[in-house]
Amino acid sequence: MGLDASRLIKAASGFPLPPGIHFSYGTAGFRADGSILDCVVFRAGIVAALRSLNTGSTIGLMITASHNPIQDNGVKIADPNGDMLSQEWEPFAESLANESNLENVVQVVEDFMQKNGVFKVSASSGKVLLARDTRPSGGRLLDAAKQGVEAIAGVSAEVIGVLTTPQLHWMVRATNRGVGASEHDYYSQISSGFKRCIVDMIPMRKNLASPSELVIVDGANGVGAMKLSGLQAIIPNVQLNVRNCGSEGGILNELVGADYVQKERKFPQNFGHASDLTKMCASFDGDADRIVFFYSQKSEDAEGITLRLLDGDKILTLLAIFIQKHLQELRSEVHWLSSVNFGVVQTAYANGASTKFLKENLGVEVVLTPTGVKHLHHKAAQYDIGIYFEANGHGTVLFKEEFFAVLTKTAPSEFRTEGGLRTLCRISSLYCIQSSTALTSNK
Ligand SMILES: CC(=O)N[C@H]1[C@@H](OP(=O)(O)O)O[C@H](CO)[C@@H](O)[C@@H]1O
The missing domain is CATH 3.40.120.10 (Alpha-D-Glucose-1,6-Bisphosphate, subunit A, domain 3)
Structure with a gap:
């Protein structure tokens, strides 16, 4: 299946690029004053649609400018497993967003598709879930994104409405896993998770x-x-x-x-x-x-x-103390747990005292990455249990699925201190949301 160039040009002509502005793909997508983002968001819709065809999976697109002022807005794309858009696609997203000539828009898309075999992998049924936060420009920009998705033949756009960013990431992941993916x-x-982890445990x-x-x-x-x-x-x-x-x-x-x-x-x-x-x-x-x-x-x-x-550094430190304590208890009882690796990920902006404490007092492996959830998340996911937090409060706890499966299958009778096992399982059930979210950390 090839690109329907006339369909794309017709749709794109409704979203002209504002002159004299360069839009950069930042740590988590595009951000600018909401009044000038229609074109960029429309084209982000195209990127999301192509990503869906390329991966054969549902993709997410979120309209938000996060902590920025109300007049700003932005767009983030969520990959099939709920992560941020693959970094390999960022240069494409940026060059598409800044192409001023409509004919060249088609060319940029075709070149990228050819290089990446976008349509080789695909069936003809891509899907993008779209959501936004509460900003006044959100509704208009969501519609622009929808039109961008629908400019690519074979891809449908499902507007979910107002959500948090982590909710959208979770829904994308759940949809692709074929499990219940509604807000409920x-x-x-x-x-x-809350009941198992907080109410029953204490x-x-x-x-x-x-x-x-x-x-x-x-x-x-x-x-x-x-x-x-x-x-x-x-x-x-x-x-x-x-x-x-x-x-x-x-x-x-x-x-x-x-x-x-x-x-x-x-x-x-x-x-x-x-x-x-x-x-x-x-x-x-x-x-x-x-x-x-x-x-x-x-x-x-x-x-x-x-x-x-209690900023992200302190939240991370408290979580690390808690998990390390239970892990050490379990390691002393069950042989295979000694090979379980546990590590924490921070950025260079972390308070040095927290890094020192984690390494020297707690004996935990600490890795530093550049700013941006995509970097921290990727690194933390390499551990059996990985915690990441930026000082500004983005973060979560990740349990590697294989490790979690073994942990939950291990008979409680193998443990003298069964409580430690239960605790780890319970923590993982609270953090099963997988992406940085304020709602699960609300304790
Ligand atoms: C999802 C993501 O990567 N978000 C980025 C981004 O934060 P937002 O809350 O998404 O605006 O910019 C921050 C730096 O200003 C960076 O610390 C953070 O990691």
């Missing part, structure tokens, strides 16, 4: 609804707040107090959200009250793929209250 399935998976905290256990969440006036209420509806016994939901006139990412709290070391709007003292709080970013925690303490200064931040 997503909540059910987190909810059962009996004394069973009554999580008690006011002292309340977690207060800063939703950054974005999609995370909205989705958290969906999740809360099916998680029993947990009371979350969600502020900055965007419904009371608050502006997305303005004086709120993970980026603000982490960079400014300030309370987000509607936090920092005396009544919140010592309570655990969490901040999402605009598309809920970052989280940082914080709490307040009494201080001597004029404000009287100081913010204590």
Whole structure:
């Protein structure tokens, strides 16, 4: 099957390239002021459609500018297993996005297809799932992306609507695995992981609804707040107090959200009250793929209250201590577990004290990668158990599937401290979401 050039040119002519601007493919896709992105997003739709034909799988396309201001927007593409678009495709995406001549657009696509055998692998039934966050330009840009997908014959676009970025990544992965991939399935998976990991594992905290256990969440006036209420509806016994939901006139990412709290070391709007003292709080970013925690303490200064931040480095360190402890217990009992490798991944921006602690005090292998989830995720996935976090709060825990399968099949009777085995299985059930997500880390 060849490219339908006239169909592509006709569709592309509706989305002219704004003159004099070069669009760069950044750490996670294209970003710019939302008013000038129609062409780039349309062409990202073409890239996603071709990727779908090339891989013979469903691909995801997300319209979001994450932690950036409300007037910005952007586009990220999710690969079949829920990872970021393969880095090999980034130069193609960038040259397509910047081609000003329509005839050349076809040429760029044809050359790339020829080089990569896009249509050799494909059946004639590609599919792209499309979603967006809550930005005002999101609906218009989602439509541009849809038209880009449909400009490629044989590929269909399914608009899912408003989602967090991790939800879209998860749905793409679940769709390609042929398991339940609805938003409700997503909540059910987190909810059962939460129940197994938090509620059952820590009996004394069973009554999580008690006011002292309340977690207060800063939703950054974005999609995370909205989705958290969906999740809360099916998680029993947990009371979350969600502020900055965007419904009371608050502006997305303005004086709120993970980026603000982490960079400014300030309370987000509607936090920092005396009544919140010592309570655990969490901040999402605009598309809920970052989280940082914080709490307040009494201080001597004029404000009287100081913010204590748990950024990605601290979250990673706490997780590493926890997993290392259980792993060491199990290794002392079961021979094959001694070969299980466990490592953590940070970027060069990580606090050096955390890296030193992880290496020297905890004895964990630490690898540094460039900034960007695609780099950290890829590296962490090479371990049986890998944790990655950027200081800004992107991160997760990954369990290699083969390792997890052996772990869950191992009879509890082989272990004296059965609890350690159960704990690892339970943690993996909470982090089974696979992509950096604020919702699973909300504990
Ligand atoms: C998915 C991804 O790679 N996101 C990138 C990107 O963050 P966003 O929250 O997606 O804007 O830029 C950050 C640097 O500004 C980088 O730290 C991070 O890894």
